[in-house]
Structures are given as C-alpha cells and as structure tokens.
Amino acid sequence: MKLAGAVFFLAMANVSGTVHEVASPNGQNVVKVEVTDTVKYSVTHRGQQILIPSPISMTLDGGLVLGANPRVKDTRKAQINQTITPPVKHKRATIVDKGNELTIDFEGDYSLVFRAYDDGVAYRFATRLNRGIKVTKEQASFAFAADYPGFLPITKTLMMSFEKPYVHQPISKLAADDMVYLPITLEAANGVRIAITESALEDYAGMFLKKSAGQANTLEGIFAAYPLQEKQRRDRYMDVTARADYIAATKGTRSFPWRLMIIADSDGALIESDLVYRLADPPRLTDTSWIRPGKVAWDWWNALNVHGVDFVSGVNNPTYKHYIDFAAQQGLEYIILDEGWSEPSDLLKLKPEVNLQELVAYGNQKKVGLVLWVVWLSLERQLEPAMKMFQDLGIKGIKVDFMDRDDQKIVNYYWKIAEECAKRKLLLDFHGAYKPAGLDRTYPNVITREGVIGLEYSKWSESVTPEHDVTIPFTRMLAGPMDFTPGAMVNARKQDFKAIFERPMSQGTRSHQLAMYVVYESPLQMLCDTPSNYAREPQIMDFLSKVPTVWDETRVLDGKIGDYVVIARRSGQDWYIGAMTDWDERSLTVDLNFLAGYTADIWQDGVNANRWASDYKRAQQQVTGKMEIKMAPGGGWVARVRRAR
Numbered sequence: 001m002k003l004a005g006a007v008f009f010l011a012m013a014n015v016s017g018t019v020h021e022v023a024s025p026n027g028q029n030v031v032k033v034e035v036t037d038t039v040k041y042s043v044t045h046r047g048q049q050i051l052i053p054s055p056i057s058m059t060l061d062g063g064l065v066l067g068a069n070p071r072v073k074d075t076r077k078a079q080i081n082q083t084i085t086p087p088v089k090h091k092r093a094t095i096v097d098k099g100n101e102l103t104i105d106f107e108g109d110y111s112l113v114f115r116a117y118d119d120g121v122a123y124r125f126a127t128r129l130n131r132g133i134k135v136t137k138e139q140a141s142f143a144f145a146a147d148y149p150g151f152l153p154i155t156k157t158l159m160m161s162f163e164k165p166y167v168h169q170p171i172s173k174l175a176a177d178d179m180v181y182l183p184i185t186l187e188a189a190n191g192v193r194i195a196i197t198e199s200a201l202e203d204y205a206g207m208f209l210k211k212s213a214g215q216a217n218t219l220e221g222i223f224a225a226y227p228l229q230e231k232q233r234r235d236r237y238m239d240v241t242a243r244a245d246y247i248a249a250t251k252g253t254r255s256f257p258w259r260l261m262i263i264a265d266s267d268g269a270l271i272e273s274d275l276v277y278r279l280a281d282p283p284r285l286t287d288t289s290w291i292r293p294g295k296v297a298w299d300w301w302n303a304l305n306v307h308g309v310d311f312v313s314g315v316n317n318p319t320y321k322h323y324i325d326f327a328a329q330q331g332l333e334y335i336i337l338d339e340g341w342s343e344p345s346d347l348l349k350l351k352p353e354v355n356l357q358e359l360v361a362y363g364n365q366k367k368v369g370l371v372l373w374v375v376w377l378s379l380e381r382q383l384e385p386a387m388k389m390f391q392d393l394g395i396k397g398i399k400v401d402f403m404d405r406d407d408q409k410i411v412n413y414y415w416k417i418a419e420e421c422a423k424r425k426l427l428l429d430f431h432g433a434y435k436p437a438g439l440d441r442t443y444p445n446v447i448t449r450e451g452v453i454g455l456e457y458s459k460w461s462e463s464v465t466p467e468h469d470v471t472i473p474f475t476r477m478l479a480g481p482m483d484f485t486p487g488a489m490v491n492a493r494k495q496d497f498k499a500i501f502e503r504p505m506s507q508g509t510r511s512h513q514l515a516m517y518v519v520y521e522s523p524l525q526m527l528c529d530t531p532s533n534y535a536r537e538p539q540i541m542d543f544l545s546k547v548p549t550v551w552d553e554t555r556v557l558d559g560k561i562g563d564y565v566v567i568a569r570r571s572g573q574d575w576y577i578g579a580m581t582d583w584d585e586r587s588l589t590v591d592l593n594f595l596a597g598y599t600a601d602i603w604q605d606g607v608n609a610n611r612w613a614s615d616y617k618r619a620q621q622q623v624t625g626k627m628e629i630k631m632a633p634g635g636g637w638v639a640r641v642r643r644a645r
Contacts, residue, residue: 020075022102024116029263031114031121033104039067039112043121045192045263054143054218056112058125058256061134061246066110066125074105080115087288087444088523089550090277090480097278113255119273122260124200129252136246140207140221140259142196147172147217150186151475151561154178158208158224159240161404161432162451165463166471168562171219174211179222181208182435185270185475185561193270193561195262195478199279201437202415204248204257206406221259223247224407235345236375236402248408257437262478268556270474271567277480280438288444290425292396293523293549294333296371297323301456301485302530303502309532315340316353321362326531328366330545334396334524335363338373347378347386360394369396371427371524376403380413387424397427397447397524406434418443429483429524436480448481448524455485455528459504462497466508466634467562467582473519474561485526486516487544489533491613494583494634508580508634509609510616514540515636517547518578519567525549539618543603543640547576557590566590566629575641581631585610588629592641598623600639605632 020033034040040053057067077100084095099117106112109128115121127133148171153164155178162181174180183197196219198207205223212218226249229242258279264270299320304313311318323335341356343349350356356370363370372395379386379400390398400417403410414430421428422445430449440446452472458464476482488506492498497507506513517525527534527544534541553570557577564586566579575595579588600623606615609632622644629637 020102020104022077022100022114022116024118025098025100026118028118029116029121031102031116031123033102033112033114035070035072035104037069039070041114041123043261043263048188048190048192049145050188050192050194050261050263052143052145054141055139056123056141057139058135059137061136064108066106066108066127067139071107072104073107076103077101078103084278086277086441087283087285088291088293088440088447089552090441091272091274091521091551091554093552095274095278115279117275119264119269120260120262120275122199122258122275122279124258125256127252127254131252133250133252134246135204135248135250138221138223138247141212141218142209142220143215143218144171144186144188145217146189148186148188148194150184151471152180152184154180155208158222158407159405161402162434163453163457165453165468166475171211171217176211176213179208179210182206183475183479184209185478191265193264193267195270195475197260197276197435197437197479199258199260199276199438200255200281201257201411201439202281203250203254203408203412205408206411206434206437207257207259224405226408232377236377237404238377240405240407267474267561268559268565270478271556271559271565272554273478276436276438276478277441280441282442283444284442285422285444291427291445291447292333293447295544295549296334296336296524296526297327297332297531298336298338298485298526298528299323300336300338300373301459301504301528302533305502305530306532314353315351317355317359320354320359323531324359324363324366324368326534327368330534330541332368332527332545334369334371336371336373336399336526338399341372344375345378347374347382348389356393364394371395371397371399371429373399373401376400376413376432379417383420387420390426391424395426397421397429399429399431402432403430404432414439415443418446421445427524431483435476440480448483448522450483452476452482452484454483455488455506458488458499458506459501460499462499462507464507465583466512466580469508469512469516470565470580470582471562473565473567474559477521481522482520483522483524483526484516484520485528486513486520487527487529488513489529489537489540489614493610493613496613509605509613509632509636510540511603511605511609511631511638512580512634512636514543514603515578515580515638517544518569518576518638519565519580523550540603543638546640558588564588573643577639577641579629579631579637581633581635583633585633585635586631589626590629591625592623592627593625595623595641596625597644598641599644600627600641602637602639604637605630605635609635
C-alpha cells in the first residue's frame with residue numbers, strides 16, 4: 001500500500017480549560033470534549049446536536065479508572081492528510097484520508113484521541129504503562145439527542161454467528177436484556193443518518209451495545225469477558241462455560257479500538273463512506289502482489305447438483321473437475337470445495353473420492369485456483385500440518401467457519417490465522433464471523449467475510465427477503481466486505497417461495513440477483529448456483545463472467561434503507577450500475593449525465609417478472625442524461641455502461 005501525505009501536528013501546549021474541541025475539515029462535524037471529574041464527549045453535525053455529553057472511561061485491574069478525576073497534562077492537534085492506495089481496492093482505487101485530530105494526554109500515562117472527518121467522528125484510548133494490564137470495564141456511551149429509530153440486529157447472547165435480521169425500531173423499544181451488535185444505523189432528525197461501529201479491533205473484545213438503564217436515549221458498550229473454560233459441541237462449536245472478570249489481558253502500551261460514527265445527510269452517503277478502512281492500521285505485508293480478487297464457483301448452496309453429465313455428482317473429483325471446467329469457460333478465478341472434501345474434524349483425512357493434488361493440477365492447467373472450507377476448531381488444532389498441506393498443494397485460499405464469538409481470544413484467533421495465511425500466500429474468507437473491523441486493511445489477504453444473513457438462509461428459512469437485501473448495504477456492508485453469496489438462477493415471487501435445502505431458490509427476481517454483483521462489496525464474489533443452471537443462461541453469463549469484484553470508483557445514485565438502492569461503480573473505463581427494490585414495484589429516475597454518450601447493456605425485469613420472477617429482458621440504449629429504471633416487486637436492474645465504440 002502506498003501513502004501520500006502525512007499527519008501534521010499543529011500545536012502542543014498545556015491547556016487549562018475544561019472543554020476541548022475538534023472539527024472536521026469542512027466544519028460540519030464537531031466533537032467537544034468536557035474534562036471535569038469525568039470525560040464526556042458530544043457531537044454536532046451542521047449545528048444539529050447528534051450526541052449530548054456522553055461519558056467514556058476504561059477501568060483497569062487494581063481499580064484504576066482512566067477518565068475518573070482526570071488531570072490534563074497536554075493537548076495537541078494534528079491534520080490528517082494522506083492518500084491511501086489499497087492493495088485490494090476498497091470502494092475506490094485511491095482513498096483520500098483527510099481529517100483533524102485532537103489528542104488529550106492525561107496524568108497516569110494515558111490519552112484519548114478524537115478525530116473529526118467530513119463523514120464521521122471517532123475516538124480511542126491509548127495507554128503508556130510499563131506493565132501488562134487487564135481491562136475490567138470499558139464505558140463507551142452514545143447519549144443521543146432524541147429517541148432515534150434505527151436498524152438494529154438484536155440478540156440476547158454474545159455467542160452467535162452474527163446473522164440476525166435488522167429490526168427497525170426506536171432505541172427505547174429495546175428490552176433490558178436486548179443487545180445489538182455492530183454496525184447499527186440510526187435515523188436522526190432532518191434526514192441525518194448515523195452508523196455506529198468500530199475499527200482497529202485487535203487484542204481486545206468486540207463491542208456490542210445495549211440500552212442504558214439510567215439514561216434515556218443512550219446506548220452503552222457491552223463486551224464479552226475473556227473465556228476461562230470452554231466445552232466443545234459437535235465438531236465445530238466451542239461453548240464458553242466460564243468467563244473471567246476482565247475483558248482483555250493485554251500490553252500496557254498500546255492503542256485501543258476506535259469507536260466511530262459515520263454521519264451522513266442521506267442514506268446513500270453512508271455507503272460511500274470508507275471510514276472504517278481509513279481508521280484501520282496500515283498493511284503489515286510487504287508483498288501483496290499475490291492477492292488476487294475474483295469470482296468463485298461455489299458448490300455448497302446448490303448441493304453439488306450438476307446434471308446432464310455422465311458421472312454421479314457429489315463430493316468427488318469428477319464433480320469438482322466439472323466446476324473447474326465451468327470456471328475456466330467463464331473466466332472465473334476460483335472454485336470452492338465446501339464441506340465434504342475432508343472430515344470436518346480432521347483436515348488431513350480426505351474423503352476417498354477426493355484427490356486434492358489431482359484437482360490442483362487440473363485447476364492449474366485451466367488457470368482456476370482452489371479454495372477450501374475448514375472448521376476453525378480443526379484448523380486451530382492442526383494448524384501447522386494443515387497449513388503445510390495447503391501450501392505444498394498450491395491451495396489459493398481457505399474459508400474458515402463457525403467461530404461464532406468476538407471475545408478477545410477469538411479476535412486474536414482471526415489475527416493469528418490472517419498472519420499464518422499471509423505467510424503462505426493464502427486468501428482468507430471468514431464465515432460464522434463477526435463484522436469486519438479493520439483486519440482486511442492490515443492483512444489484505446482477509447479478502448471477505450460473512451457476518452450477515454446471506455443467501456444460504458434461503459435453503460431453510462424465509463428471512464432473505466428483498467427488503468432485507470436492500471437493508472444490508474446501509475448497515476452491515478458499512479463495516480466492510482460482505483460474502484452474501486449471490487447468483488441464484490431459480491427465482492420466486494413472495495407467494496411462490498419455498499425453502500428447499502437441496503433445491504434452493506431466491507426471493508425476488510433474476511435481475512435482483514444480478515444487481516447484487518454491483519451493489520454488494522466483496523472482492524471474492526460467489527456464484528452460488530450450479531453450473532448446470534448457468535449453462536442454460538448464456539445472456540446471464542455474459543454479465544456474470546465480466547462483472548468485476550473490485551472497483552476504481554463508487555457513486556451511490558439513490559437509495560432508502562430497506563426500500564431500494566442504486567449504485568454506480570467504475571472499473572477501468574467501464575461503469576456498472578445496479579439497482580434493487582423491496583417487494584414494492586418501483587420506478588426511479590436517476591441522473592446519468594456523467595455517462596452521457598455511453599452505451600448501456602441492460603439486464604432488467606421482464607414484463608412478466610411480477611408473475612414469473614426469473615423473467616428478464618436484455619436491452620441496449622444510449623445514455624443521454626436521466627434514465628428511468630423500472631423494477632418489478634422484489635426486482636432489480638443492472639447495466640454495463642461503456643463508451644460508444
């Protein structure tokens with residue numbers, strides 16, 4: 001990664017006042033920090049109060065409370081002005097990172113760092129203690145100016161797969177035992193939108209939020225305590241049966257995770273923010289040239305149901321070779337061997353019908369790499385021999401599944417596996433995973449992750465609705481890449497949908513599925529359906545074989561959380577536009593003046609898509625300015641836009 005620019009320190013002085021302030025470069029976002037017998041911060045946006053004074057503190061072992069009766073030693077301000085070139089493009093090829101920073105040093109060898117950006121604010125603790133420490137409590141509070149409604153993934157437990165629906169309700173409606181995991185998105189007054197999450201999460205527990213018992217309209221941080229005892233359940237689950245009285249045991253000299261809010265004047269502007277990425281630590285890899293984004297033929301969602309072939313389909317080499325052939329024909333970079341290629345509890349014990357060495361060699365001939373699914377517990381237990389096997393065979397990546405927690409021990413597991421994979425030039429896709437929180441910048445080989453109700457749920461539930469599909473770009477996707485696994489070729493109206501595990505379908509139209517490849521961000525993007533279904537759809541494959549997975553530029557053209565979204569993304573000289581709607585039929589007019597003179601190849605809902613969800617129409621037209629996009633219930637619209645040739 002390349003950096004241009006620097007952090008410039010503007011002043012260093014002892015400040016006797018009790019209120020300190022830092023504003024964003026455009027002056028719209030202002031953080032005020034009140035230092036009295038406590039530390040409280042508040043936030044305004046365009047003069048509108050977003051947060052009223054909210055207390056923050058951190059309690060260490062021995063009862064030392066950072067932020068209690070604080071005494072300021074020093075303050076300093078700095079300008080952040082740099083250009084980031086991500087090794088794996090993140091919304092755009094280059095990221096402009098401009099902001100203003102306020103650091104307050106306190107007696108007791110700790111600091112609080114506040115940053116104000118045009119698209120949000122953030123703060124973090126930093127300590128300079130010459131000993132190991134235990135963090136027993138962190139007070140991270142968000143006292144809002146009103147009872148904001150929001151999109152909240154509600155949970156009763158800290159142990160889960162981070163796959164909950166986003167419920168639209170006010171903060172006040174949360175029950176006393178409700179928690180929400182990050183990110184969440186809130187609707188403030190005057191159309192202002194606020195998304196809360198974290199970045200640079202390392203050697204610490206992830207943050208949940210719950211409603212404060214003592215202060216109205218306030219959310220406060222909740223953190224899983226360190227696990228002391230665990231009990232394995234089946235081959236893939238590890239239940240915590242006893243926890244310590246501390247969140248994290250860690251170094252005394254360190255910076256802690258950023259607590260951040262993306263602040264936007266429209267729903268769509270949330271999606272354009274890359275604040276989580278900018279706040280993360282820079283890459284720790286000197287060579288990232290081997291990290292290759294791309295598309296993947298995936299076997300598990302479609303239950304390896306290939307047909308019209310002269311071999312018995314299933315977990316065997318002929319089937320996997322068929323997937324490799326399909327990937328090669330369509331220019332896909334990878335196939336995934338999901339559950340079944342080995343014993344889940346023993347990665348070294350391959351199924352007799354699977355010869356990995358032969359498959360890798362076959363894939364190399366076809367320029368198709370192999371990615372392997374693994375259970376995290378098995379990988380942890382067999383780390384060295386399994387990693388050696390992957391490297392020796394020439395495997396391109398692994399998909400690690402079922403961690404289902406984000407306490408300090410599991411967070412550290414992510415970092416360890418990221419480093420071990422990087423040593424061996426392996427891509428990494430986390431499933432059963434908490435949200436991205438900066439690791440994908442520090443270790444760019446962590447190329448995508450789940451942490452979302454993805455299309456797999458259509459195999460057993462009705463939760464993957466078009467409304468859900470147009471909620472997650474404004475919520476979960478704000479944290480980072482999202483392995484939703486789109487691409488269903490069997491599509492259903494609301495009244496026709498059935499959850500069938502081995503013959504799955506999607507809710508909404510065919511064009512709704514295609515638009516996901518533009519709307520959803522994932523440098524490793526799946527094609528979930530069977531090659532047999534794709535083989536019948538040459539016009540669909542004309543789109544899927546060419547659509548990129550990383551982008552040089554991103555523009556959100558329109559959108560409303562839970563209702564619809566329209567996003568334009570550029571790759572080289574070509575633009576792609578994806579639009580999706582909920583179950584409401586919708587007609588939108590979007591401004592495409594910036595593409596005037598281009599030619600649009602369009603895949604749109606057919607005239608009968610409201611009766612037969614797989615109906616679509618291929619069209620072409622010149623872009624002259626504004627363009628009307630019509631979508632059926634649960635529909636979509638996608639275009640590849642190129643200069644007229």
